[in-house]
Amino acid sequence: MSFRSKITQFQSLIALFILCVLISLLSDKFLTVNNGWNVLRQISVNIVISVGMTLVVLTAGIDLSVGSVLALSGAITAGLLKNGISIPSLNLFIGFSLLGAILAGLIIGSLSGFFSGFTITRFKIPPFVATLAMLTIARGLTMLYTEGFPISELGENFAFFGTGWFLGIPVPVWISGLVILITVLMTQKTRLGRYIYAIGGNENAARLSGININKVKIFVYSVAGMLAAIGGILVTSRLDSAQPNAGISYELDAIAAVVIGGTSLSGGKGTIMGTVLGAIIIGVLNNGLVLLDVSPFWQQVVKGMVILVAVIIDKQNSEK
Amino acid sequence: MILQVQNITKRFSGIAALENVNLAFAKGKVTAVLGENGAGKSTLMKILSGVYSDYDGQILYKNQPIHFVNTKAAQNAGIAIIHQELNLIPYLSIQENIFLGRELTNSWGVLDKKAMFDKTSELLKTLKLSLNPNSLVADLKIGQQQIIEIAKALLLDSEVIIMDEPTSAISDAEVEVLFNIINDLLISGKTIIYISHKLDELRKIAHNYVILRDGKSIDSGELKDMSHDALIAKMVGREIKMMQRNVPTFSENYLLKVENLSLKSPHKNKDSILKDIDFHLKKGEILGICGLMGAGRTELLETLFGLHPQNTTGNITINEVVCQFKNPADAIKSGLAFVTEDRKHEGLILGMTVRENLTITTLKDLEKGLFVDKKSEENLTENYIKTLNIKTSTQKQLVQNLSGGNQQKIVLAKWLATKPQILLLDEPTRGVDIGAKNEIYKTIVQLADEGLGIIVVSSELPEIMLLADRILVMAEGKITAEMRKEDATEDKILKAAISLNYE
Structure with a gap:
């Protein structure tokens, strides 16, 4: 990408480095292997969601529904795994294997995103409104499906995704790494990626160049939905329980990561790696504040300040 | 001389956009400011109208040294500018746009809509524009919007009006209207500084000319003493032969x-x-x-x-x-290929690079497996940069940093890359300087x-x-x-x- 976004990323890296040095000076628990894996494991959910959010934001859209979609997909995966589908009146029971349940969760997530994308493109509803509606719809469906109770005790095989290790690295880190790799390749190397940037940069010019705007938009919302579902599966697996109110306000953390990572909310500018750095900064900050025994109330204030400072610095750079 | 510019130098991060410029504008006359894109015309006008306040040198206005700290100061002194880029707010009405920042209020401090409506109607009438002052600017054509910009400057009752390519978006009939307005303004003693690339048009309206080239003042004098070719030669610093086309014979099909x-x-x-x-x-x-x-x-x-x-x-x-x-x-x-009228909104993605803009229409053909093949992309881009003589430092330059002429060439290039049979060109040389214009003409004829x-x-x-x-x-x-x-x-x-x- 452009020189400018490279500078931004460089700055984020420096900020991250300073942050790490500061915290490790104040707490000897920070710079340990265990804590490192712990932080990475914790942020992998936010990374996966933020990557999807980045794709949407690059097209000059936004997806507020990711937190609810995360809960819905997690609940459905857990529910199908544990109870399958049973309709007593028809004497029907369908059981689900581990992969089948996960696949169903991913499909539900993608469909939620597809639905948002469809309403946005077909009825020209602003993404903010369409996904706000989806936020409520998905949360309501989650409550309906779970009847408001957690679905727990999902078995050791399922727990592997959120808590397991593979080749010495936590499984969620593998998954988020894979998501990053694929989306970086997609945004930087493929035609579709170029179209995503083009639409965010100038939708009119993109349409006149023969790009099917609606297809691309529906695609990015579907991907954002699917990535939210992956997040949902990771969260559910780690807790061994699908919580009906999981993921509340996760969309805000995702947007924060996107913004700190230097992606412009007006679209067309930004990178996946920027967002990943943004998510890591937020994760390290969270972890550091906990290690330093800062009260949760102050943690929120500090996080808000960091977002503001990051955006101010970014703004100043782009005006030079 | 109502306005004199003495030894003005203006630098942007060390690079001089204007260097020791000396010019004078006569009261009650239309002075044409000539020069290629990038010659420093816009920078100079921005200094005169208070947009840029840090520069070296001196401006004399009515023989008094003056230094505008902002556009408001320049407006109050009586210098107004009509920018080439439209500065209207689309979802406000004509009247709200015209009075933006100087709304009329009654003694209660409440907006006096009636007075503003009437004044706007009157202005529109002088400008021979039959529009309702309450229409939204978004619903107007670009040409009409341009005339609304002129109405804004008229409302200020300025002594010096700077017009930056006022006719770039309007049709010939509207140009006539504009010239009548300018003549009326001259009769009432106003001074007009007029920037345009259209020499034919300038002949009809301007008395004097000044020429800028590469940030320096090159020449000035009376327009009637100069031929087109002589003016162009001074502007570009070399001779340009305008293209001619003879009608060929066509097939029956x-x-x-x-x-x-x-x-x-x-x-x-x-x-x-x-x-x-x-x-x-x-x-x-x-x-x-x-x-x-x-x-x-x-x-x-x-x-x-x-x-x-x-x-x-x-x-x-x-x-x-x-x-x-x-x-x-x-x-x-x-x-089919369509080079649109409005390159900033419809033709280009300004925040993307030259290469990305040029290949956006043909990416499908540049793919190798899953990915876009960088080498083919670079070759295609290099090819068009050469054939159309696009002036850019690298393929990775953002198109927003290029001049209008080079931007237009990129729009043309991205469509030629699709190997079209039919090329639709909408105002192909709007806001393009003479050198680039001639090159675009040559390309069009060659394509035919x-x-x-x-x-x-x-x-x-x-x-x-x-x-x-x-x-x-x-x-x-x-x-x-x-x-x-x-x-x-x-x-x-x-x-x-x-x-x-x-x-």
Whole structure:
């Protein structure tokens, strides 16, 4: 990408480095292997969601529904795994294997995103409104499906995704790494990626160049939905329980990561790696504040300040 | 001399945009400021109008040294500028835009809408624009918006009015209106500083000229003493031979045939935008389309390009194949390419690089497996940078940093890359300096010689008369006249553009 976004990323890296040095000076628990894996494991959910959010934001859209979609997909995966589908009146029971349940969760997530994308493109509803509606719809469906109770005790095989290790690295880190790799390749190397940037940069010019705007938009919302579902599966697996109110306000953390990572909310500018750095900064900050025994109330204030400072610095750079 | 510029130097991060510029503007006269894009005209005007306040040198206004700290200060002193880029707010009405920042209020401090409405009506009347002051600016054509900008400056009652390419977006009839307004302003003792690339136009309105080149003042004097060629030579610092085209002979077959093409208005109860359009285009032919603003010229090109599929009726035949385009992608597949009028909003993605803009239409052909092949992309880009003589430091330069002429060449290049059979050009040289303009003309003619069918819409009659082999004139959504190049005169074209009954 452009020189400018490279500078931004460089700055984020420096900020991250300073942050790490500061915290490790104040707490000897920070710079340990265990804590490192712990932080990475914790942020992998936010990374996966933020990557999807980045794709949407690059097209000059936004997806507020990711937190609810995360809960819905997690609940459905857990529910199908544990109870399958049973309709007593028809004497029907369908059981689900581990992969089948996960696949169903991913499909539900993608469909939620597809639905948002469809309403946005077909009825020209602003993404903010369409996904706000989806936020409520998905949360309501989650409550309906779970009847408001957690679905727990999902078995050791399922727990592997959120808590397991593979080749010495936590499984969620593998998954988020894979998501990053694929989306970086997609945004930087493929035609579709170029179209995503083009639409965010100038939708009119993109349409006149023969790009099917609606297809691309529906695609990015579907991907954002699917990535939210992956997040949902990771969260559910780690807790061994699908919580009906999981993921509340996760969309805000995702947007924060996107913004700190230097992606412009007006679209067309930004990178996946920027967002990943943004998510890591937020994760390290969270972890550091906990290690330093800062009260949760102050943690929120500090996080808000960091977002503001990051955006101010970014703004100043782009005006030079 | 009402305004004198003495030894003005202005630097941007060390690079001089203006260097020791010395100029003077005579009271009650129109002075043309000439120079290629990048010569420093805009920078100078921004200094005169208070946009830039840090510079070296001195400005004398009415023989007093003066230094404007902001545009408000310049306006209060009596210097107003009409920018080339429109500075209107689309979802406010005409009247709200005109009075923006200087709203009239009654003694209660409440907006005096009646007074503003009346004053706006009066201004619109002087400008011969029959519009309701309460219409939204978003609903106006670019040309009309330009005139609203002029109305804004008139309201200020300024002594010096700087006009930065005021006619770049308006049709010849509207230019006449503007010139009448300028003459009225001169009679009341105003001074006009007029920036334009259109030398023919300047002959009609300007008395004096000043020439800038590479940030330096090169020459000044009375316009009547200078020939076109002499002016151009001073502007570009070298001789440029303007291109000439001889009409070739064409084959019998039609490349494009349009029958009964109509375009309904998207608003109910409104008149159709295009009515029963019939015309044809042959291989290698350049067809010029003239008309006033709102005659339906742009809409005709848009309709051909598949932008209004729901409201279109009629037949479009390309190479004997009947075409029904649902979207631009379909049109591109059938060999059409559309260089739009408004390159910043429709032609380019300003925040992307030269390469990314140039290859956006042909990425599909540049793929190797899953990925876009960087090497082929670079080769294609390099190829067009060379053939069209696009001046850019690297392929990775953002297009927003290029001059208008080079931006326009990139729009042209991205469409030529699709290897079209039919090229639709809407105002292909708007806001482009003379050097680049001539290069674009040469390219267009060369493309026609290579067998492309080309349709050029332009508000500049000299441009149409120079390029077109055949000319169609449109008025109110209909074709009102067709003439061959050798029969066309400005007079005939204008008559057909204004009157529907012209035979």
